[in-house]
Amino acid sequence: MTDRDPLIEQLITLDPVHVDRAPEPGSTRHAEILERAMQKTVTATDPSDPGPSISPQPTDPGDRVQIGGRWRPRRRSVFLLGAVAAILAIVAGVVVFEPDRPVSPAAALSRAAENTNEALTLRSEYVREDGDGGFSVVRSEHRGGDVRRTFSVIEPDGSERTDVEDDEFIVYIGNKGWTVNDGPDKATIVQPEERNAPYAESSAAIVEAAVSESTVTEVGVEDVRGVEATHYHVRLDDAVIRRLGTLRPNQLSAFELENTSSIRSLDVWISDGYIRRLRVTQNYEAPDSSGTTVEFYDFGADITITPPT
């Protein structure tokens, strides 16, 4: 669905607030509403509040300053970040031009993120731990931005069944999507920002936002789908969480990371210059076993995406 849809445009013209606008700031009604709101003096933890649960995004008032009624990044911090970035750039330059020195973990991860995002074809398997010993699995084949997906559920006893999601698209080609019930001629227009970003793009964005020389440590070499991959652990601090919070919503939603402050750990496995596995753990509903893992394989495979028949 797009905003150029004539039916939606027709509906937009009937929006009630075209003729009934919010009270203007400075008006009596505006002031009364604010006064009524601020008369509520029940404690902040009042369990009778009807509001949804609050998942605070990471904020540090010390990093922001009020300018013209809005909070803006503190300029001093921007200059400081710029200086740090310049120093890091110089250091990185030294690393690059000294052939005897190994590539740093952060640089290796950054390069792997870039390569993975740019791979023309690949396959991926996304697994979400459901908290009851079971898993939800999305297997995808990618060619450029085109994707074919299958959904399944692995029960706690290990058995796997296909999970037919009739409100999820199983094929994307360009800006068209098909659900399991759609024939080849029945596509829906879906703009890129209206769907989860491809896992390769999301993973690359997450890795790029999270890694720096000070946050990455090498854990060791491990097997990922038969490939020896180097495992890196990314230490999470407030700055990393903040950077993750700046990613596009559809990049975060691909990993169900709408609330970045819930992220507890981040691990990346790379091999041959590509991300092979990315694991994110967070505490949302099942603190003991909540996590999502995506693995990438079959880079460069002969993959063609066609509409469902």
Add this chain to the structure above:
Amino acid sequence: MSPVDERFRILFDDHFADLWHFARRRCSSADEADDVAAETFGVAWRRRGDLPAGNGARLWLFGTARMLIANQRRSTGRRERLHRRVEMIAPTLAPTPDPADLVGERDGDPILVALATLTNDDRDLLVMRAWDGMAVTDIAALLDVTPNAVSVRLSKARTRLAAALDRTDPAPSRTGSKRSQDPEGDPI
């Protein structure tokens, strides 16, 4: 004023108009929208110490307003009034625009009559997209579903709206259903 109180004032200034409009689209009068806005910001005032930041605050306000409107409908028994005013499928009580309000205000504009015949879920999605102007990812966060699911549901809701409009006002110039095909014949 403490920093926390000051941040509440900024929240109020930044989001008041959006929140009031969100409420107005789901209430029968401006007075009711005033009440919903005051109550919603009242909850935010009580919980001002731990509100989310940025777009998260906006979505939290919308979510709170939806719950308050749903509670209000349960307590006032508007379902009976709805049955008196329009003969259509009675929706469950949910925080969507009340069909009775939709039809009553615009004196039966065909597209609003058609909108009023849809389920609450369909109506809610279409209104969030068309009137609230919410991004698919924001709707997904508010409803706690994936953006993909929102896109699919929106597409189906739009198809059902076109079908309902064909039933209530079959004139081609009004339905939009024929015009909803792109050159390749795909429904948009």
